[in-house]
Amino acid sequence: MVDAGSVVDLLKDARDRRNAALILEIDLTDGIMEGQPADPVSALLGMRRPHLRDVLGGLRRGRTDPRVRALIVKIGGQRLGLAMAQELRDAVRAFRDSGKLTVAWAESFGEVSRGTVPYYLATVFERIYMQPSGDLALTGVALEEPFFNEALGKIGVTPRFAKRHEYKTAANTFMERAYTPEHEEMSGRLVASAGEQVVAGVAAGRGLPEERVRELIDQAPLLGAEALEAGLVDKLAYRDEVYAEVRKAIATEPGEPDETARLRYVSRYNRTSGLAKRLPRPQQDAVALIQGQGPIKVGRSGRSAMPGQGSSIGSDTIAAAFRAAVKDDRVKAIVFRVDSPGGSYVASDTIWREVVLARRAGKPVIVSMGNVAASGGYFVAAPATMIVAQPGTLTGSIGVVVGKPVIGDLLDRLGIGLGSVENGAHARMFAPTRDFTEEEWTRVNTFLDRVYDDFVGKVAEGRDLSPEQVDAMARGRVWTGADAHERGLVDELGGLGFALDVARKKAGLATDAPVRTYPHVSPLDRLRPADSSEDRTAASARLDAWGPMSTTAARMGLPLGGPLMLTGNWSID
Known part of the structure; x- marks a missing residue:
């Protein structure tokens, strides 16, 4: 028999829990995911990581x-x-401006490692706490780039690459023994621009002169006590002490901590709060969000070349997403989130075409750039209605590189013989076992000229610039978002939230108009055969989409991911 008193207590408890004060949490220990991965393996591995949206x-x-x-x-x-x-930082600043308390805490900002960008993020919070045993490695920004030419020569490998033009530095890693003047100039400016952004952000967040911040960077890494004395952190405290102070700060009774306040991860809060308002309404106008993460390749999105390295952008998948969004009368604008170092020229051109067609259909396309949107990642963005990037985004790299490592001498040194038969004068043109012939090298350079001219022309058309203006900013050069904005390669500085707001405004939608992800394919849809090439399941990620093993070399630095690939680890962290 049910006790009436127990029922009343349960209802009261439920009501109290529903009305209790909330302390939102974000745990960035494992980083943050841009969006839902295209393949089930990545989705499974990222289940417990917070998603940006x-x-x-x-x-x-x-x-x-x-x-x-x-x-x-x-x-x-x-x-x-x-x-x-x-x-x-943009999202936290807006939250803080609403009058809410914001607290960043860390066990350490770099334990014998880099901590500049994590600390830069922390400086937008009202309070910064660090564990007493922690350090503050605010050591600045640096870029190291290896050159393998001499080492390759010693083992009998001859790098044979061509590029357009002097700032397209992927080939330099293999062709040069040190920086060329142009390579050093570009890398130096990238580091300087990122450093300027970090210094300005830290100075504004901590109320310090920029010159003082530069002095502290040159003194770092700092012990916890030194960071506290310099005013870079507010208190040295353990987790329990941090949470106790926050509960005390939000209490309605002065001096008494609010022990009834409930903790809730932001992701969980977002998915459960106001659920009724977010239930799908089929006839409601919306913004489509298409997300592209990773190297660009022909075919379907899925895993990139090596396990554990994240997703790739498949031209079939992204093209199908654009077609679905264009055909949907409820979609009034499209936001294309790009976080990619580029890759295949052909695949990039396929996506470029769908962006053009979406605009011709009368739907504004707003590109939101992530950490990197360069080379092919910029190619696909060029025709957008508007390009939005963060100041620290790496973009541009309007250029092309192609070639191969020639390993014939290496095989000879190892005593490996090689027999070959061929039918066709250029049947072994791309084989690494022999060099290009003079005629083949001419064809390689013809290809490079065609791709570069096409790239520059499409950027000029999309950005409303002359080819000469684009060429002066192109030639393979990588820019930060801040520098690209000054040169007209980027329209506005901001993040995904800003891009979604712009899309709503351009489409004449309400400020809270819903966002729908395209393509949306249910697990059941993935299993059924597609009816046609325009079926929404036709371009879904394959379960075994690890990527071709040949691109393993690309992860090692070889530009085999495509002629529009920004090779190497391009990330400011």
Whole structure:
């Protein structure tokens, strides 16, 4: 028999829990995910990591929710990337401006490792706490680039690459023994621009002169006590002490901590709060969000070349997403999120065409750039209605490189014989076992000229610039978003949330108009055969989409991912 008193207590408890004050949390220990991965393996591996849209949506919702009193974010030495840190800074700043308490805490900002970007993120918070045993590795920004030419020569490998033009430095890694003047100039400016952004952000966040911040950077890494004395952190405290102080700060009774306040991860809060408002309404106009992450390749999106290295952008998948969004009368604008170092020229051109067709159909296309949107990643963005990037985004790299490592001498040194038969004068043109012939080298350079001219022409058309103006900024050069904005390669500086707001405005939608992800394919849809090439399941990620093994070399630095590939590890973190 049910006890009436127990039922009343349960209902009262449920009511109290529903009305209790909330302290929102974000744990960035494992970083943050750009969006839902295209393949099930990545989705499974990332289930417990916060997603960018959930974080942005939760913070936006929390700004006007009277139950939400504070935000605590755990920050460490994880690699976020400068642009992603700026994305989060924008969201936290808006949350803080609504009058809510914001607290960043870290066990350490770099334990014998880099901590500049994580700390830069922390400086947008009202309070910064660090564990007493932690250090502050605010050591600045650096870029190291190896040159393998001499080492390759010693083992009998001859790098044979051609590029367009002097700032397209992927080939330099293999063709040169040190920086060329242009390579050093470009890399130096990237580091300087990123450093300027970090110094300005830290100075503004901590109320210090920029010159003082530069002095502290040159003194770092700092012990916890030194960071406290310099005013870079507010207190040295353990986790329990941080949470106790936050509860005390939000208490309604002075001096008494609010032990009833509930903790809630921002992602969880965003998915459960206001659920009724977010239930799909089929006839409601919306913004489509198409997300492209990783190297660009022909075919379907899926895993990139090596396990554990994230997703790739498949031209079939992205093209199908654009077609679905264009055909959907409810979609009034499209936001294309690009976080890619580029890759295949042909695949990039396929996606470029769909962006053009979407605009011709009368739907504004807003590109939102992540940490990197360069080379092929810029190619696909060029025809957009508007390009939005963070100041720390790496973009541009309007150029092309192609070639191969010739390993014939290496095989001879190893005593490996090689027999070959061929039918066709150029049947072994791309084989690494022999060099290009003079005629083949002419064809390689003809290809490079065609791709570069096409790239420059399409950027000029999309950006409303002359080919000569684009060429002066192109030639393979990588820019930060801040520098690209000054040169007209980027229209506005901001993040994904800003891009979605712009899309709503350009489409004449309400400020809270829903966002729908394209293509949306259910697990059941993945299993059924597609009816045609325009069926939404036709371009879904394959379960075994690890990528061709030949691109393993690309992950090692060889530009085999495509002629529009920004090779190497391009991330400011």
